[in-house]
Amino acid sequence: MAVNDMQHHLSAKHHMKIHWKDFYKSADDTLIKDITLVEKSSLVGRIGGMLLECGTGAWRVRDSMNSVARALDITCSADIGLVTIEYTCFDTDNLSYSQTLALASTNVNMNKLNALEDFVRRFERDNDYLTIGEVDYNLKKIEQHTRSYPLYIAALSAGIACASFIFLLGGGLPEMSCTFLGALIGNYIRGLMGEHHITLVAKIATGVAVSCAVYFICFKLGQEIWLWDSSHSYGYIGAMLYVIPGFPFITSGLDLSKLDMRSGLERMAYAILVIMIATMAGWGMATLLNLAPGTMPKLNLTPFLLTIFRLLASFCGVFGFSVMFNSKPSMALVAALIGAIANTLRLSLVEFNHIPAAMAAFIGSLLAGLLASFVRDKVGFPRIAITVPAIVIMVPGLYMYQAVFNFGITNINIGAYWIMNALMIIIALPIGLLIARILTDSKWRHAD
Numbered sequence: 001m002a003v004n005d006m007q008h009h010l011s012a013k014h015h016m017k018i019h020w021k022d023f024y025k026s027a028d029d030t031l032i033k034d035i036t037l038v039e040k041s042s043l044v045g046r047i048g049g050m051l052l053e054c055g056t057g058a059w060r061v062r063d064s065m066n067s068v069a070r071a072l073d074i075t076c077s078a079d080i081g082l083v084t085i086e087y088t089c090f091d092t093d094n095l096s097y098s099q100t101l102a103l104a105s106t107n108v109n110m111n112k113l114n115a116l117e118d119f120v121r122r123f124e125r126d127n128d129y130l131t132i133g134e135v136d137y138n139l140k141k142i143e144q145h146t147r148s149y150p151l152y153i154a155a156l157s158a159g160i161a162c163a164s165f166i167f168l169l170g171g172g173l174p175e176m177s178c179t180f181l182g183a184l185i186g187n188y189i190r191g192l193m194g195e196h197h198i199t200l201v202a203k204i205a206t207g208v209a210v211s212c213a214v215y216f217i218c219f220k221l222g223q224e225i226w227l228w229d230s231s232h233s234y235g236y237i238g239a240m241l242y243v244i245p246g247f248p249f250i251t252s253g254l255d256l257s258k259l260d261m262r263s264g265l266e267r268m269a270y271a272i273l274v275i276m277i278a279t280m281a282g283w284g285m286a287t288l289l290n291l292a293p294g295t296m297p298k299l300n301l302t303p304f305l306l307t308i309f310r311l312l313a314s315f316c317g318v319f320g321f322s323v324m325f326n327s328k329p330s331m332a333l334v335a336a337l338i339g340a341i342a343n344t345l346r347l348s349l350v351e352f353n354h355i356p357a358a359m360a361a362f363i364g365s366l367l368a369g370l371l372a373s374f375v376r377d378k379v380g381f382p383r384i385a386i387t388v389p390a391i392v393i394m395v396p397g398l399y400m401y402q403a404v405f406n407f408g409i410t411n412i413n414i415g416a417y418w419i420m421n422a423l424m425i426i427i428a429l430p431i432g433l434l435i436a437r438i439l440t441d442s443k444w445r446h447a448d
Contacts, residue, residue: 015103020042020046020136020139023039023042024039024132026132027132027133028131028132028136029133030132031129031131032132032135033072035132037074037095037096037097040074040091041097042099043068043072044076045085045087045101046139047065047116047119047139048061048080048087049101050112050116050139050143051065053103054107054109054110054113055107055108055109055110055248055251056113056251056382057251057255057260058080058255058258059254059255061078061080061085062260064116067124068120068124069089070124071124074089075090075091076089076090079262080263081263081266082248083102083103083266084102085099086100086101105200106248107148108247109148109325110326110384110389111326113382113384113385114331114382115146119139151191151192154188154191154323154324157321158184158320158324159183160317160320161317161318162179162182162239162240162241162242163177163180163316164313164314164316165179165241165317166235166237166241167313168314168317168343168393169237170296170299171235171238172232174226175232175238176235176238177218177222178214178218178219178222179215179235179236179238181215181218182210182211182218182236182239182240183238185210186214186240187207190203190206190207193207200274200277204274204277204278205277205281207240208240208281208282208285209281209284211239211242212239212282212285212286215235216233216236216289219232219236229297231295231296232297234293234294234295236286236291237282237401240397241398242324243274244275244392244397245274245275246321246391246392246395248268248271249267249430250388250429250430250433251263252264252267252271252430253427253429253431253433254434256268257430259447275400279400279404279405282401282404282405283404286405287408293398307348310343310344310347311344314339314340315337316336317343318336318392318393319332322336334375334386335386335387335390336390338368338386339390339391339393341367341368342365342371342390342394343364343390345364345367347360349363358421358425361425361428361429361432362428362429362431363432364391364394365429365430365432365433365436366433366435368387368436369432369433369437369440372387372390373436373437373439383441387433387436391429391433394425394429395426395429396421396425399418399421399422399425400418400422402414402418
């Protein structure tokens with residue numbers, strides 16, 4: 001009977017799910033300071049794994065694991081990757097316990113991250129009075145009540161974000177309307193495949209292909225009904241920009257700066273993989289549909305009106321991306337306000353002051369980081385939840401696609417030109433956040 005009960009609780013998944021409650025042998029009313037080293041270590045790893053699953057960087061995961069370990073009067077040493085944690089906990093009785101934890105995939109959930117950071121703060125404060133049962137209940141509650149938004153909300157936010165993005169790239173109402181529908185439907189299909197646990201490559205390639213096809217259909221309808229010029233077809237790039245891996249790109253740079261080489265390199269590799277899948281799928285669809293990137297019709301707006309509309313578009317774009325990252329509305333609102341200011345400044349520096357795009361991206365990212373540090377002290381949101389969405393809209397998705405498209409048709413010189421432009425901006429963005437963090441966060445500033 002005991003064997004059957006154990007088998008009943010074993011996970012059938014490829015990445016076997018850990019039923020943490022089954023591994024706690026102490027009674028639910030046992031104070032956490034009195035549980036065994038194995039239970040304390042498992043609790044440290046469980047919290048670290050939940051944080052890693054939110055998409056945050058290695059430094060934040062380790063910092064939280066260390067905070068919990070100190071509260072439990074043990075020492076923790078952890079090596080953290082993109083989806084794995086290897087760690088050992090030591091106590092003062094010369095005992096140690098090691099674990100390796102692996103996630104099935106990586107995701108981004110800022111609402112869950114916020115709840116977990118709040119839990120860690122309360123854990124440090126109240127650990128003398130908490131029981132193992134209460135801790136298990138609170139962690140299960142976080143898992144159950146911080147799920148992702150429904151598919152239709154995620155799809156709608158992708159449409160809004162990408163429509164705003166294509167305006168900032170020079171598109172008008174035709175491009176924005178086609179991009180909105182393309183991104184909405186494409187991201188909905190991608191999310192639907194995710195609910196059925198379809199692999200990463202298939203999800204991204206299918207979502208991008210659907211987005212391009214929907215854009216093409218909408219554009220052809222616009223040509224028939226409103227006699228749109230063929231140059232409006234160039235905006236199809238905007239319909240696929242919801243797949244930009246902003247979080248792994250930015251967190252990889254931050255992790256590398258703290259010498260978390262494993263996490264930084266793994267995140268960078270993951271981001272490059274996503275970009276390659278998306279751009280190759282977009283290039284393939286463009287070839288089949290006879291589409292090509294080009295210059296969209298110039299908007300006839302005065303500098304003042306252009307700046308106002310850029311503020312609005314940046315706000316809507318960052319808000320949309322924040323919702324895609326599962327930020328609660330108040331968190332998304334803060335990120336959108338910061339992003340609107342920082343991104344509009346970046347665009348104005350390039351267009352009106354002729355500052356190189358990479359330098360302008362650095363200044364915009366630095367400003368976003370400084371504003372986020374100031375706001376964080378007032379509202380208490382995780383810093384990464386308001387900085388990364390604010391600068392994701394600065395990631396040069398258009399440049400990366402232009403590079404792959406030109407490589408695909410063997411225009412090597414032009415492709416190299418676009419990829420170098422993209423690389424300069426991609427490098428500048430995390431450096432801006434890094435310097436802002438060094439200036440405003442004493443804990444981050446020191447290497448200990």
